[in-house]
Amino acid sequence: MKETIGVALYDRFLRGLARSPRRAALRVGARRLTYEELHQKALVCAGSLLDGTPEPPKAVGVLMEKGVDAYVGILAALYTGAAVVPLHPGFPADRTAMMIEAAGVSALLADDRGLAGLAGAKPDLPVLALGSACLDSRHHIPLSPRAGLAEPRPVAGTDPAYLLFTSGSTGRPKGVPIRHGSTRHYFELLDKRYDFHEEDIFSQTFDLNFDCGIFDLFCAWGAGASVHPVPPHAYRDLPAFVAERAMTVWFSTPSAISLVRRTGRLAPSVMPTLRWSLFAGEALRARDAAQWQESAPRATVENIYGPTELTVTVTRHSWSPETSPGLCVNGLAPIGTVHEGHDHVLLGPDGEESGAEGELCVTGPQLMTGYLDPADNRGRFLRRDGRDWYRTGDRVRRLGNGELVYLGRLDAQVQIHGWRVEPAEVEHAVRGCAGVDDAVVVARTTDEGVELIAYHTGRFVSPVLLAGQLRDVLPDGMMPKRFEHLREFPLNSNRKIDRAALARAAAEGDREGSGS
Template sequence: MQAAASPLLHSGFQASVQRVPEYPALSLRGQTWTYRELDGIARVWASALVKLEKRPKRVGILGHRSLVTYAGFLAALYAGATVVPLNKKYPVARNQDVLERAGIDVVLVDQGSLAQLGRLLDGLADAPSTVLPESDEAPANLPEGVRVLTRRDLEDCVPLAEPATADPEDGAYLLFTSGSTGRPKGVPISHANVTAFLAANTERYGFTAQDRFTNTFDQTFDLSIFDLFMAWGSGGCLVPMDSFDLMTPLDFVRRNDITVWFSVPSVAVLQHRRGVLEPDSLPSLRWSLFCGEALPAATAQAWQEAAPGSVLENLYGPTEATIACLVHRWDPRTSPAGAVNGVVSIGSPYPGMAAAVLDEDGRPVPDGETGELCLAGTQVFEGYLNAPEQTESAFHTTVSEDGGIRRWYRTGDLVRRTAEGAHGYVGRLDTQVKILGHRIETGEVEAHLLRQEGVAQAVVVAVPGDEEGVTVLAGILAGDDLDVYEVDDRLRETLPPYMIPLTYHLLDTFPLNVNGKVDRKVLREQVVSGDLEPVLL
């Protein structure tokens, strides 16, 4: 069984080091590290971090599915820092924006990300120190004056005797989510927030040291926290999947004897559409967990038949409420009837969390009617990084009959609550959508499009993709002498791949609604119907 709840994110890992030191903690590309070995590496790297900064406040991690991204996460926590994941697949400009706004003191970089490092640090007024655990020497293109520790330097570091002390209210990690202003919003999550999440899942799932977990998410996606720290808190083994593994995920499960599957529903939807979710084809799975976007009931049913020995659950939660905070356990006999528009229920709140369905003024709506899902409880963050106005608009405050004041985080998701306390997902209140599990403000994509030469107007809408249950973005543009190919190329320099529209459509003038605003509904209908033909790229 997993260790009891502890006050810090890495406490469960440390307990497993003591309990099962020689058990495998990480299996990556044919190499395996035990808990004792991974702990030893993290202590050496933490020593290097502290050597560069007495106690670094925030440590960035730039890499992808490497020892650095896993041991580095632990090392940053051991050093008493808040972890700030960066993504080597993102444009340099986006990573640089995150690095500056987060105030990163030190950045850990894996070998595969060195090519980006020089450009990332170039032009910064106060470039952070850098640790290169997999490199024998620093790249030649680093800005002058940047302090660097290489693999050779780490060999001289004495392992940190004990992890730095931290308060449960200190930041455990800091993620940046899509923002409507064109800049991502910083979401600080405390140790108290995330250990409340881990405690709820420990109680619910009872994972053991014999479990083997997938890791399908990048570390810039908060669902990855579940993978790492639920695995390590239980004494189980983390078995990360790379991009090519996700093309044939069922083979990966069988080849690696995976017992705990966790992914966005899109992965399962694609396998269902391909017809490869054959009954009894995933015998090793004990748990099948999905989160990050709507789960089609038909896909849930097909996956359950493929993994009849597993319990299938649909989890829900925004980054601001720490990974997931509502859950529905799939039952083939009753769950299909509870689906809304063919989408599996998102269920009921975790212990320590409360959910309310409110109208735009913050008043409760009756069960069965549609309203905005709002959340309160131990997992809800305090507010966005250095953004008091955004924070204020993200919350409703209610006063009960006895005078009690409660602060509710507004998810922007529309739901209907049943008399039994379950919640059916209806859609989005605003223009925020989810693509492959990533939350995207279409306004952010529009803001970047409007910066491109020749673009006078830009609207981005979410439309159905070719695969059932898959959503894609379409960009509708207006402007004189507009070069769509050039616009697309420039957009890819500033936005990650999942935020790039799949299709572009040109209009001379945009339709307006009765209020004189651009009629997004009409534009979306024109794209879906084919009336607005896409520009061939």
């Protein structure tokens, strides 16, 4: 008999519960929670929230460190029938308060660190505190087993499942609501694509306010598998951590590959237990895909791509050592084909459809209906053929086999003395220089115009030698004005290269490392 699943995102956990009630749904450090235990904790938290608020909340914030309570909180918020709003306890208090207000959060699940991070900006709303923090009675919701729900509250496909915030061009975060119906379509596609099962062990590398974390949790829980968050210290010897956990599914940003390489642990066949290795969040270099494939020879390596507004990911390319290298552009792996049930077009600079290269626009069931603030919709949607299409802001090229390859952001392209320069192309050239491991190229504006700054890792190479090598492959108009050697790139909370931090350093003339 064919197994069916309801429309709610939490129905995926309920399916895992039915399949694997006594298996570990979650392991954080040495602590394990079975599906039954996690389910019961979430029901108690959800019931306590509903009992402690005047009316059922439409949005519940989860402001916790990435530990057991945070995962309970994510599930509990969904069980209330509200949209879950994951919040990062390390963010500035004013920014978090802004998100809480914008999302219409009317109840908060928080731990000690989360509450401490809101010091001076505590919103006037009820809080269920998991930890030892003291709250005044006006805000405190007691955790009451007697209030626990018998089952999660029902939701409709049009109801928001979660609300995430992406960075906005004005400096104000943009709220992205994703509906239960969109997540259902997404995970049904993934169920057909991947053979995940009860014995799988999933990594969980992403912070919970990053949409790729939704993939980890609900792919694993929908299969009755186990989720293992990866602690920062594990990256000192990641293959050993993967082996100790007998991990079978890895998912991270590509920056993790460079990080493991720098530890000297990325060797052939060191991760034989992996069956799937998935990368998203930033461009995947061909060199990194090939080296990871050698380290996990039994795994299928995939590059998956998608903005938050299109429900986690909307394309995928399976890496083939034989054919994929020939499809790469600027040393970057293809992002593949768009998901079933979706249409896409490429728009040229004139706004007309281009067959070969342009801005990627996508429509289909994974598309959000609009930002929380309607003002943020301006310029992000295209009305075409009676449908709304999301303008990703990403430049892509259509290859001969129909797959797409990422070229860079539209807003990253710069003009230097009349040259239209794509930083990704310059980065590829810098990576080709002897001694360079990785490179990030940013633009800065000076009194004399726009110039490029190249940050690079690997061994130190003098700027004169780098410039000499690059003159063989780049015209003068594309040459970086300055080179900066770094031991490692700064990473943001989601372990992606923090390009914004490098751009700020360039703009301020901050000469980290050695300059030209």
